[in-house]
Amino acid sequence: MRILVAGAGPAGSLVSILLARDGHDVVLADRAQFPRDKACGDVIGPLALAVLERVGVDLGADRHHIGSMWLGFEGREMLMPARPGLGHRGFGLTIPRRDFDDLLYRQALSEGAVARNGVVSGVARLGNRLRARISDQNDEFDVVIGADGANSSVARSMNMTDQGRILLGFALRRHVPGSAKADRVDLLLRNGPAATPGYGWVFDQGDNQLNLGIGIGVGSDRSRAKGARELLDRYQQDLVDRGVVKLGGGHQEMGGWLKMGLVGTRVATDGVYLVGDAAGLVNPLQGEGIAAALVSASLCASVVDRSGPDGAAAYRSAIHEHFGGFLSTGYLAQSIALGHPKVADLAMRSLVRAGSHSERIASAWGMFWNDLTQYSGPQPGSFGAWLALTAGMRLARATRARLSWDD
Numbered sequence: 001m002r003i004l005v006a007g008a009g010p011a012g013s014l015v016s017i018l019l020a021r022d023g024h025d026v027v028l029a030d031r032a033q034f035p036r037d038k039a040c041g042d043v044i045g046p047l048a049l050a051v052l053e054r055v056g057v058d059l060g061a062d063r064h065h066i067g068s069m070w071l072g073f074e075g076r077e078m079l080m081p082a083r084p085g086l087g088h089r090g091f092g093l094t095i096p097r098r099d100f101d102d103l104l105y106r107q108a109l110s111e112g113a114v115a116r117n118g119v120v121s122g123v124a125r126l127g128n129r130l131r132a133r134i135s136d137q138n139d140e141f142d143v144v145i146g147a148d149g150a151n152s153s154v155a156r157s158m159n160m161t162d163q164g165r166i167l168l169g170f171a172l173r174r175h176v177p178g179s180a181k182a183d184r185v186d187l188l189l190r191n192g193p194a195a196t197p198g199y200g201w202v203f204d205q206g207d208n209q210l211n212l213g214i215g216i217g218v219g220s221d222r223s224r225a226k227g228a229r230e231l232l233d234r235y236q237q238d239l240v241d242r243g244v245v246k247l248g249g250g251h252q253e254m255g256g257w258l259k260m261g262l263v264g265t266r267v268a269t270d271g272v273y274l275v276g277d278a279a280g281l282v283n284p285l286q287g288e289g290i291a292a293a294l295v296s297a298s299l300c301a302s303v304v305d306r307s308g309p310d311g312a313a314a315y316r317s318a319i320h321e322h323f324g325g326f327l328s329t330g331y332l333a334q335s336i337a338l339g340h341p342k343v344a345d346l347a348m349r350s351l352v353r354a355g356s357h358s359e360r361i362a363s364a365w366g367m368f369w370n371d372l373t374q375y376s377g378p379q380p381g382s383f384g385a386w387l388a389l390t391a392g393m394r395l396a397r398a399t400r401a402r403l404s405w406d407d
């Protein structure tokens, strides 16, 4: 079977590794020359690490660990503990995306995928095959996998997203020399309409380097991201003023879109599959997307290996079964925060106040927020996380918070 994978981020490289291993003829196309950078907080979370371990991707020793972190809001803060779960460790790693993505990309090539440098600009049906344009050349495939990120041209050319419904975020990060007292995130809910809702983060990358950034929810309206740089400047200054970070001079800045919550997206149609950000699988509560990119890549590889171009229905139901419950809850929460900022403000103020007194509440929120509820096993806070998820799913169902075109 001849397969085009458009995009060599974590989703595209992993699906290529798995399909090349299964003996398929995989072309892995990316518009960038590797190694290339990507806007990210650079945190490879515990679920992502578990997938990579299962697949046999070796990230090397001596990586910087990230575990428990502070969540702050309006002068209060709570520590969200990170603990091992049923199939994952109690920490993630911070690895600059330039290195992480290059490592996965090289592995895909060493497993037999063939690299093609070029822009995939159009996919069309040609009888029972698919024709794709890669820069200025047309080529034919049995299956096309769109792993080309939040602005996927595969999804657009096959009409698989409803641009008026998708749920977008915008995030901006800086690599800054400096040190931080601890890894932390701060909710930024009161920064004017352009920046509501959102949060800022500071993550230590080791070697006196910090990843410092902000992410904001914008719904389907990209113009709401206009105030992002100003918000990051203010957040950075606030961290300095509070003595939370000590910064050296200069920084390197990069921003990018997040496509969240599976909303307004059909993740597969005859012969064409979307994985990772192209499928809109980013966590709407905290912006993590690498774990979902890797999980969707694994699900996609097993469907394509089994059913080739005829697995669209199987892939759609696998994605819904795996991600639908949490993403519908996250989508609902994000919609409330966008439409009713005061409600979000009150809810988060109460939560952080309660979590600053009770480790169990802080744990429950950490599990729920990071979409670890189903994988945590019995531990302090897991019942609270389960309650939050169950209530959220029921509310999403009752309010008909519809996600993709298929549910």
Ligand SMILES: Cc1cc2nc3c(=O)[nH]c(=O)nc-3n(C[C@H](O)[C@H](O)[C@H](O)COP(=O)(O)OP(=O)(O)OC[C@H]3O[C@@H](n4cnc5c(N)ncnc54)[C@H](O)[C@@H]3O)c2cc1C
Pocket (backbone or CB within 6 Å): 006, 007, 008, 009, 010, 011, 012, 029, 030, 031, 032, 038, 039, 040, 041, 042, 043, 044, 045, 118, 119, 120, 121, 147, 148, 149, 150, 152, 153, 170, 171, 172, 173, 213, 254, 255, 256, 257, 258, 275, 276, 277, 278, 282, 287, 288, 289, 290, 291, 293
């Ligand atoms: C500022 C910021 C901070 C974030 N922080 C985190 C974090 O700390 N942890 C986390 O888990 N997630 C984080 N995310 C989300 C995370 O970056 C994404 O979820 C993740 O990169 C998705 O992987 P992907 O492979 O689906 O897509 P991408 O990583 O976006 O890869 C897509 C690839 O497709 C290529 N491409 C795009 N269009 C075309 C085309 N037309 N033709 C050919 N190639 C194309 C691109 O060059 C790219 O290599 C963050 C996002 C942002 C913007």
